[in-house]
Amino acid sequence: MITKRLITQFVGQFAIVGFIALVLMAVALFFMLIRMSQLDMNRSFTSSGLQLLVDSLEIKSGQITFDPKLLTEVKESGGWLQTLDERGNVTSSHYTPVDVPNHYNAGELAAIWSRKQPFPYSLYIWIESKDGVDYTLLYGTQDTGHLLAQKAAESALITDRTIQLPNNLEHEIRESGGWLQLLDGDMKELASLGKSEGAPSSYSLQDFILRSEYADRYAAKLSSFFDERTAQTWVLHMPLPASSHKGLFGSIQSVMIFGFAGLLAVVLLVFIILAFVYAHRFGTPILHMMDWLQHLANDDYKEPTDRKGRPRSIHKDQKLKRRYRLFTEIFTSLSRLSDTLKRNEDMRIRLERTREEWIAGVTHDLKTPLSSIVGYAHMLEADDYEWTREEVREFAAIMKEKASYMDAMIGDLSITYRLKNEAQPLSFERVEMNAFIERAIIRLLQDPRLSAANVALTRMDQELYYPIDPGWFNRIIDNIVANAVLHNPPGTAVRISLSTQDDQGFVILVSDNGQGMDEATAELLFERYFRGTNTEENDQGTGLGLAIAKQLVLAHGGTIEVQSAYGAGTVIRMAFPPK
Structure with a gap:
């Protein structure tokens, strides 16, 4: 999406620039054509x-x-x-x-x-x-020049390469600022009157025609009269009025130079303006994104703000500002990333605190049975009293129970870390799930602690064979159902329902109508460090059951999630994809 938007934006911008350039070129050419046409008419x-x-x-x-x-x-x-x-x-x-x-x-x-x-x-x-x-x-x-040249031909005298004219005619020529030449048949000078310094003394055919036609190039008008009797040419040079050959647009060359220079200057100005516009339109969002990423790198999970303390990229109505909309997806991703990092950081802090509490609880729970074992060992070792066989057996049974509890806790810790690091191999075989889960529940309810539990199973409408590791999958059912029974008031109804998904995946729902839990507790329910063991009732387990259950569900390729609220019970949903 953003790729298409960027392509469209840049193509559109370049099209606009190209159009502006074409318009400027057209204006410059039109201006030059008008000025050159004006010069032609003046000439x-x-x-x-x-x-x-x-x-x-x-x-x-x-x-x-x-x-x-x-x-x-x-x-x-x-x-x-x-x-x-x-x-x-x-x-x-x-x-x-x-x-x-x-x-x-x-x-x-x-x-x-x-x-x-x-x-x-x-x-x-x-x-x-x-x-x-x-x-x-x-x-x-x-044609004053032609008439004067004709009068000169009719009345002039030539003496030592100098033209002599009647006083009135010479005065008229000099008053106009002009000068007179007489050329032979080869266009070479025979005589002159008032000749300007540096003026030519001979002409080629092309030079003579150009000077006659394009007076503005030479700042003088050339008028001529050809005397058929003598085959000589009388040439009168008269300067152009100042307004006709001076000024900014006095010649075609100056018009073209000014036109192209003006076009270049305007195009350069347009590109400078567009550069500032592009820098503002594209550079500002990019710099803002870089600043935002720098804030994230410094563990600041809020978008950089303006002087008023508001996020720079959004209006008061929480909509993106116009200059940032080109990068909508990126800003949306950055916002989500910031929220995710903030949430993960909060969770990390909670987990760190919970882990420390859990370690303290585990240490206490390990120390409590260990203290009992050590205490009974000291009693048996003491010489001050002779214990009866029955007392020794009682002490040994207590020590064995405490040792078994410690062994179970250490085993659960080991399992959680092996599953977390994918170091616990599973042996899969295809099993009919209705019968398997029913047997698992029946076996679980044989535990004296769960004999009075209100547990019911709803089977799937059809048989479903699915690849599982029977031993570990049985552990999933035991941990989830036992948790629902043991951590709710007596008489809480626990319902297990099985249902199929498309292409023979299936879902297990374990729901209860117990006391429920808040959102923060539900988020951390399956974390290893969330819940410490109950030191008052350590016979109810190690407190790692749900963490192990989650890791085993993931190891089977499934997902697990919880929905709960205070007073509304809890629902744990496990979904397994088709295989």
């Missing part, structure tokens, strides 16, 4: 934003609408937007300058787009079909 709205703008086109109540956020991007990028119907009429317009026409014919639009007709803006055309109607989108931006 060139036509490369990424225009497609999004087209996709957002909707027709509402006959009017063309776009995503307001994307229209804001159009404005911030310095562009303008028009939509044309099939006849070239402008149907909607956003941020359009006054010098942009509101109607185009097909030839005019084609000439503007192919730059065969002068037009002060860079123009991008997109055709989109909605609900069976074709819409033409015009997106224009004022």
Whole structure:
């Protein structure tokens, strides 16, 4: 049970951690995609934003609408937007300058787009079909750099690798922070104006294209004009505004670095939090169990308590606290172990006390008959008096009786220890139990002390053959029944009943309606050290009968238990399994 619970708990926890990690990764990737898309739109709205703008086109109540956020991007990028119907009429317009026409014919639009007709803006055309109607989108931006480069090509003079421009044009370029280059057909510098230190003097095809397309990488926008007459290229370099290439997310590289670093930091933080949670959830119960075991090792059988003196693992209603419920079986076992150890320690103390009392009683009981023997021996040895033959025989009979009592006590002690250590061999043979127990009771009642006993036997309904050692099994019956008769008031009814169990085991019940006993006495009834011999009536036995009976029952593979209460009599139940 606990294995399944632990597996489920850990698998569930790891699934949660995995889910959290996936969510964090998804958030980080989404953030990076949004920021990189924003950078793309900042760099060139036509490369990424225009497609999004087209996709957002909707027709509402006959009017063309776009995503307001994307229209804001159009404005911030310095562009303008028009939509044309099939006849070239402008149907909607956003941020359009006054010098942009509101109607185009097909030839005019084609000439503007192919730059065969002068037009002060860079123009991008997109055709989109909605609900069976074709819409033409015009997106224009004022390419200041291209215009300045074109003006420079038309008015510049080259002197000693230096470009000379009209004052107003040179002032405009310098005011913008830009500088000008003239390249030959191999993309090598022929002349320059206001060139920055460390700027390149030649370009490969790939380098020129990258600088033209990805201005944010180089913190400068490269605009060019190709002069077909001379096959030369005029290049204008203009720095980007500070907000477009500086800051935490000024480039794709910085976005990716920040995104992955942020993801790593958040994942690390999550794992640190989970580590504390796991330490609290799993470590606290384990440390508590270790503390509890340490208390048990130090003979302290109570669960460790909190500052208020209450057990740490349970609420006031005696239910386990939530953090400890994962280890329910372990805490239940520890509680049972503590109770068992406490009970065994209490029993050990009682048995130790009883053993000392018993040894004192046994010593007294051995000393009493021994004193009688020694006394009679001194009397017989004395020269002061001549004893008659009859007196000598009387003395000898008393000495023999006392010696027999001592021999029986020593024999019983020896038997209990041999049975306890499994050193007493038993010889088994299959015997019919109804007849055997009946004969044993009849033989027992022939004892003069038991002749007036009220004893009755109830046989089993069928014959039952069972493997026993007849001599020792007879001792079991003698000890149990004799104890029931001799330690109850005269006239107490003793009933022996036999019954079968499944697969031919059987049960012997010896019950009486005598004075009974309390629970503490019943728990120790079969212990060797529980009861001392009766020094006043030593002819009633050694006091080891029930301890011997229990060991013999166990040696036959059976069990024995007692139920009793003051005034309600006693029942001793012996059960023997099938064999």
